Amino acid sequence: MTRQVSVANLRTMAQRVLDHVHIEDIRLKSLSCDSSDVLLAGPFEVSTGISFRGVPRNRQAVECWIRYIVDATAGQADSDYESSKAWGLQLELIANFERNNSEELLPDFSADELEAFAFALGVMHVHPYARETVQSATSRLGYPPFTLDTILPPTAHPDDEVIDLESAEDT
Template identity: 35%
Template structure:
């Protein structure tokens, strides 16, 4: 059994392009790429997940399902977690087991950290705080990552609005 011992932000990159037109809705795309590092005989392994969130403006608000988009900002970051392995008399974990763990339980355990980081950073960029959709297994491949629009308000606080994926 593996127990999470530590979570760290390994790297981050933020590229702000511009603010959206106030009359246009916003959407986002998320890509997640997990990987695992483990050496035979170790009592730990490291899970790293690279995240990329692209915030986009919908250019045709009258027809949002078929609207073209324009990139507004890109947030890339890598979270890592250290897992302690309580192997006891058990055989060492196999690469296929660790890969499966990374894509399921490991990804699920780091996702709340990613959601908080994205929400905090989008607010700091001056966008409505973006709350990523809850994580569900099985997670689709990156070409079908979830997307949600956000329509900026003209004054006061700005809140995200859900829409169905394309």
């Protein structure tokens, strides 16, 4: 489900979670690569999709699951998509945020707070690792290394700006 939230509201919801946790580690959960049988010549049109979700773990930690789907087509994609697809990657990374106080359990965060946290902070924490993984994987497929664009933190926008927030279940 896609809904609209203001940047100020996004920041407030994410901050409620951040007040209780700190980043512990980031790991690559899965990576899937595919390419055409024959290396295709560029230029390539690359599309990137990012989905995210915040998951509580037994009131001990919060995990942010971030999925990237990156596909490259040679030149203009024609009606036969598979024949023009050069390469594709799907990767899922998890940012693990542990509780600040080992003596207390985490509060019960709402689904909106966890989603805002994953969007505002989870994506920003894993994106450098996703960039490196995509660059390395594309070169190992035999193609020129592709580097994902940098992204602007969603909380860097003006407070009254409205952002579309799409839950991971919809993607």
